[in-house]
Amino acid sequence: MTSKLQRTEIIIVGAGFTGLSAALELKQAGVDLVLLEARDRVGGRVEAGHNGLGERIDSGGQFLCEDMPQLMALVETRGKTLVETYVDGDFITHPSMSVIQAERTYHGAMAIRERMNRIEPDDPSIEGMSVATWLERQRDPTNAKTAFRSMIEGLWCLPMDRVPLWYLIDNDRRITNEVPELQYFLRETMQSLAEDLAGDLGDRMRLNEAATRIEHGPQGVRVVSANGTIEARQVLVALPPATAAKLDFAPALPPSLGQALGVWKSGAVIKILVRYPKPFWRERGLSGMVMWRDLPGLFACDASRDAEHAALVVFIGGPLALRWQALDEAGLRAEVTTRLQEALGPDAGNVIDFSSRDWIRDRWSGGAYSDLIVDVTARDAERTILAGAPPVHFAASELSPSFPGYVEGAIVAGRIAARKILAELQSPIATRASGS
Numbered sequence: 001m002t003s004k005l006q007r008t009e010i011i012i013v014g015a016g017f018t019g020l021s022a023a024l025e026l027k028q029a030g031v032d033l034v035l036l037e038a039r040d041r042v043g044g045r046v047e048a049g050h051n052g053l054g055e056r057i058d059s060g061g062q063f064l065c066e067d068m069p070q071l072m073a074l075v076e077t078r079g080k081t082l083v084e085t086y087v088d089g090d091f092i093t094h095p096s097m098s099v100i101q102a103e104r105t106y107h108g109a110m111a112i113r114e115r116m117n118r119i120e121p122d123d124p125s126i127e128g129m130s131v132a133t134w135l136e137r138q139r140d141p142t143n144a145k146t147a148f149r150s151m152i153e154g155l156w157c158l159p160m161d162r163v164p165l166w167y168l169i170d171n172d173r174r175i176t177n178e179v180p181e182l183q184y185f186l187r188e189t190m191q192s193l194a195e196d197l198a199g200d201l202g203d204r205m206r207l208n209e210a211a212t213r214i215e216h217g218p219q220g221v222r223v224v225s226a227n228g229t230i231e232a233r234q235v236l237v238a239l240p241p242a243t244a245a246k247l248d249f250a251p252a253l254p255p256s257l258g259q260a261l262g263v264w265k266s267g268a269v270i271k272i273l274v275r276y277p278k279p280f281w282r283e284r285g286l287s288g289m290v291m292w293r294d295l296p297g298l299f300a301c302d303a304s305r306d307a308e309h310a311a312l313v314v315f316i317g318g319p320l321a322l323r324w325q326a327l328d329e330a331g332l333r334a335e336v337t338t339r340l341q342e343a344l345g346p347d348a349g350n351v352i353d354f355s356s357r358d359w360i361r362d363r364w365s366g367g368a369y370s371d372l373i374v375d376v377t378a379r380d381a382e383r384t385i386l387a388g389a390p391p392v393h394f395a396a397s398e399l400s401p402s403f404p405g406y407v408e409g410a411i412v413a414g415r416i417a418a419r420k421i422l423a424e425l426q427s428p429i430a431t432r433a434s435g436s
């Protein structure tokens with residue numbers, strides 16, 4: 001292999017929405033950059049593939065809502081089509097309950113979540129406490145607690161005893177939507193948006209080029225990949241924290257930063273799209289939304305593009321995903337179809353396509369919507385990572401001040417990181433250090 005040394009101003013590692021958003025911001029400011037992506041596609045945890053019917057479907061991040069301003073603006077400027085998620089009709093909890101009981105249970109779970117979020121994350125009375133320990137101490141009815149657990153394990157994709165209470169509160173407070181987060185999805189897929197952004201980067205975007213090592217170099221930094229070494233003034237590591245922790249840094253990162261990257265764990269999620277000949281649940285006055293009380297972490301809702309493309313999306317999150325991961329495709333299909341039939345009736349067995357994407361232990365992005373902090377003492381981890389070790393900077397949706405763990409969060413995190421880097425590039429100290 002001929003290892004050619006190349007030069008640029010900024011290297012960005014990772015072409016998810018964080019890296020893409022940072023790259024576009026820097027490009028617009030006239031900065032020379034290279035964006036390295038390990039996979040043969042951009043988008044990261046946003047991804048699309050073809051189902052057995054030849055339709056392009058989102059197998060990763062998909063939904064958005066009007067309370068996500070940056071993503072909504074991008075959707076508009078890029079001319080994408082919003083499909084409104086069908087929510088009319090009754091929502092099912094399974095095993096079934098009366099409508100009144102189901103409503104009471106849902107409101108009970110939401111009341112627990114609101115009570116939790118009213119606690120200050122640095123309240124000494126919750127120091128060292130996990131979400132599970134706190135929940136045990138609440139005096140709510142069992143049904144409400146079970147629904148709360150299902151909601152938390154479904155959304156954050158880790159067992160509640162692993163998640164520090166202060167972290168969940170701090171995280172949840174940053175997710176500020178008032179309308180449901182599943183309000184819309186894109187007819188063209190969310191992945192098409194990532195591809196459009198990458199298109200604007202031209203040959204600055206490099207696929208199949210995993211960074212393996214980040215070194216200090218005469219210009220600032222050097223990033224090593226199988227294709228050679230690139231020198232730059234600064235590098236932005238736009239990876240989820242647990243993935244960033246696996247990179248080789250020379251010299252090693254300051255101990256506090258190494259520790260801060262080490263306290264994150266990826267959750268577990270399997271996403272499924274089940275296609276039907278027609279949206280049979282609508283005819284029965286159902287929304288298609290199902291929450292299983294006996295299987296925390298299992299959730300389904302209508303994701304039909306239109307009445308001719310009837311579909312339910314099924315999310316399996318947390319400990320249940322780890323259990324069902326052991327099933328082969330036929331076993332998973334049988335398990336999920338049976339659960340849908342139990343909840344929505346025999347028509348749910350009339351499946352015309354079943355497409356599943358197992359994200360657990362995904363090599364390049366972790367295993368779920370986002371990595372979570374699992375060390376109750378790691379109160380400074382996010383701050384420490386965001387401070388970075390210039391010329392090495394870090395950003396990811398997880399670290400966003402708004403909507404962490406969402407596409408919106410990734411856009412916000414990427415743009416903030418780009419502005420910080422621009423400010424550093426323009427500072428006299430950085431200019432002197434790079435000899436320009």
Ligand SMILES: Cc1cc2nc3c(=O)[nH]c(=O)nc-3n(C[C@H](O)[C@H](O)[C@H](O)COP(=O)(O)OP(=O)(O)OC[C@H]3O[C@@H](n4cnc5c(N)ncnc54)[C@H](O)[C@@H]3O)c2cc1C
Nearest residue numbers: 014016017018038044045061062063211364397405406407
């Ligand atoms: C199944 C699923 C469903 C989701 N649903 C939604 C949803 O409906 N709505 C929503 O808003 N969010 C959703 N999310 C979350 C959302 O997709 C993420 O929060 C967001 O896309 C994260 O973007 P990111 O750029 O921070 O990280 P990533 O997307 O993980 O990007 C990191 C990139 O770095 C690359 N990479 C890793 N290592 C290297 C290396 N060494 N060198 C070079 N490149 C590397 C990866 O391949 C990846 O492309 C979902 C996620 C999943 C998995």
